[in-house]
Amino acid sequence: MIGAEAGQDGGADLRCGRRMAVRRGGTAMTAALILAGQVYLWAGAAVAALFLTWGIGRVEPHARGSYLFRPLLVPGCVLIWPLVLWRWRALEQGRDAGCARHRPPRVAQVRIGVALAVLVPLILGLGLVIRQDGPRERPPALLEAAQ
Amino acid sequence: MSVRYVPVQWNRIKWVYDGLLVAGVLAYLVAFLQIGAGMADATRPVDGAILRMRAFGSCAFFLLTVILCIGPLARLDRRFLPLLYNRRHFGVVTFAVALTHAAYVLGWYFAYAPTPPVAALLSSNTSYGTALGFPFEALGAFALVVLALLAATSHDFWLSFLTAPVWKALHLMIYPAYAALVAHVALGYLQDVDNPAFAILFGGGALAVAGLHAAAALEGRREARSAGTWVAVCAPGEIADKRARIVRLPDGDRAAVFRNGARVSAISNACAHQNGPLGEGRIVFGCVTCPWHGYQYRMEDGCSPPPFTEKVPTYNLRLRDGVIEIDARANAPGTPVPPLDVAGMI
């Protein structure tokens, strides 16, 4: 009996240990994710500095001589700097498809809209199905007779 | 029309729009805080910080719900078009409200965490395998990142620099973000809330977005689908003078066929500024004028009159048995096309 109890305790310890290990793994992954995010944003800051002081005037005629609006572009440059580099290169090399500029992706938009129309009721249903009614929502019951 | 970029383009209508928007947000927040404080459950004290967090969070949800309703509403009924014109300011305000919500969450729940608050938020619950107790915070974080991305790329410059297809594709991320936001609320606050009014408003808003998108998709399918290179438009007399008929081409693009007296020309329906619907505008002083912000284009070559430099694609037209037909292959922006002479047919 004692052994069995000891065994149970050991199992609990093991489970607890495993949970701790999983949590440590999760923390390590989060830390790695955050580091990757920081590196990405710093790279974006470098691209923003270069593009907004030098590149923008070379590839966008309407931006020449206009400086006030450039600080507004900093967050965008920092967030989507790979796209900025890609477009910068395409424009420098004169590989700009004129007609494509006017083609909104309507077909994709409709499909995504339909997917959303299906997904939203499913999510709402899931949220309601798993919802647990706590004791707060039951009428109060007298557990002990008044003395 | 802009020759140079400016920080923010405001006009009287935008000032009114933005004023109403900010007033609406403030009114919602005040009402939520007042009513919420009154209804707080005495057995589970919801203090000021949590109430503010919920006020901003639910406000961001409803703002995004309205934003996503505007598109299909305008497609279904043109009277909603004015709401569409300034939707980007709406998006930026939504991001600011959502960011405030996130700041309250981090500052309240994770202020004393041994790791940085964002790390604590993402690692405090990793039960991604279960629906009940799912780390709904991560869903909210994803939606916030998308809102940041869209707000940061909302300036006109980005539309022009990235080109409309890339910019639009980027901004389509609003849909997964909304789905994530619905899940964020459904798996988070909805599990805890006692007040059915919130659940009804939340469910009603989300279902309105879903229903309107389904309705707009059905409406789109009903629109005549034409095939082949030359697409029939209509008889010249069916186009009102100085107005246009919008045609949907087989590849999904739209062209606007304008009539100016006895001359008919076709240009892209998408304005070079922000893709406004040129076909809903009219000809003013001989130029097609965009109904959104007034950019102008000559109908015979799709170019803005000097000193402006915007250009849109043009289309070739022909007459067959008294019906105008359009060549579905667009010409490069700014290509001159002699107008079709329809004298005697109108």
Ligand code: FES
């Ligand atoms: S979209 Fe702004 S003028 Fe056409």
